Amino acid sequence: MHLLQRDGRPCAPLTVGTDQDGAATLADLYAFGPGVTVRAMMNTSIDGAVAGADGTSGSLRNPDDSFVFGVLRALADVVLVGAATVRTEDYRRPLGRSDLRAPSRRPAGGAHPVLAIMSRSGELPTTVEADWPTLLVTPSAGAAGAARRSGLPASHVIVADSPADIVAALSSRGLRGIQLEGGPSALGRFAAAGALDELCLSTSHVTVGGPSPRLVDGPPHARSWSLRSLLVGEHATCSRYSRRPDERS
Template sequence: MRTLLGDTSYTWPAGPWVRATMVSTADGSAHGPDGLSGTINNATDKELFNRLRDTADVILVGGGTARAEGYGPVTTPIVVVAHGFPADLAWATVVSGEPRSIITGMYEDGYQHIHVEGGPHLLTDLLTAGVVDELCVTYTPALVGGSYGRITAGPDLSVGLTLASLAEDDGTLFARWLVNR
C-alpha cells in the first residue's frame, strides 16, 4: 500500500502543461449507474484529485460535466467550456471555441498549469488537438457492467501514451501517462 500525497511524481513541470485527470472502473466505465464519475471514485482518488486541483493554476471542465457533477466555486479558478452551459456563472469563466485556441488563450492569460477534469468529449477534443501533455487515470476496484461511457467519447483516436508512474493504494491504481507527440 502506498500513499500518494508525498509522491513527487505529480509535481508540475516548469512551463506550460496540460494535465487531464479521469477516473475509471476496472471494467472501463467512466461513471456509475447514475451517470456520475463521483460515484465510482473513492477516498484515495478524491485525495489525489484534490491535490492535483489545488496545485493547478486553473481547472478546465466541459459544461456537461460541470452541470452533471454539480460544480461550484472552489479556490482554484474554473474555466467551463460552454457547449450549451449557461454563461451566467459568477464562479467560473465560460469559454467556447477550438480546443487549441482555448488552451493558447489560457496560457496567454497567465495560466501555466491547466488541470482538465473532463468530461469525455472535452478530453477527446483536447487529445485530437494535440494539447494534452499528461493523462492521469485512477482505476477503482469496482465493476459496474452495463454499457456506460469511457474516459473518451466522440471520434476515433490514435494517441500513444508512455507510462510515467504507476502507484497503488488499497486496490486503487493511479497511472500517470505522458502523451506521445
C-alpha cells in the same frame, strides 16, 4: 497507497500515507514542469465505465481516488471542464487539499484554481458560485449570445474554436497548469488535436456493467503514451501517462 513507479521507471516500493507528508510526496510527484501543461484527470472502473450506477463519476469515488484528486486540484491553475459535466457532478469551489494551499504550489501562484467552463450556449450551471473566479470558453459561432447568457463580464469570456486556441488563451492569462476534468467528449477533442500532455487515470477497483461512455470519446486518433508513475491502493490504482515526445504537436 504504494508508489511503484516514478519518473517513468520502476522504483523501490514507497508507502504513501494520506496525511500531510503523503500529500506533499504526491505534490512533488505530480508537480507541473516549466511551460504549459494540459493534464487530464479522470476516474474509471475496472470494466471501463466513467460513471457509476447513478450516472455520475462521483459514485466511483473512494478514499484513494479522493486523496490523489485533492492533491492534483491543489496544483492546478485552472480547472477546465465541459458545462454538462459541471451540471452532472455539481462543481463547487475546486480548491484541492487545504494543507497544500500555502505556500501555493500552482505555477501561477494563485490561492485557488480558476474554473473555466466550455459551453456553446453560455448557459452556466446554477451550481457555479458568483464569487468564484469563472471563465466561459465558447466557440466564435454564437459567441455574443453565449457571453450574454452567461452573465459574465466580457473579460471573463474566452472565444476559442479549437483545443489549441483554448490552451493559448488560458496560458496568455498566466494559467500554465491546466487540468482538464471532462467529460469524455472534451478529452476526445483534446487528445485527437494533440493538445493533451498528460492523462492521470484513477481506476477504481469495482465493476459496474451497463452502458457508459468511453474515457476518451472523440475523433479517431493514434497517439503513444509513457507511464510516468504508478500508485496502487486498496481501493484504486492511479496511473500517470505523458504523451511521448515524438507525438507532441
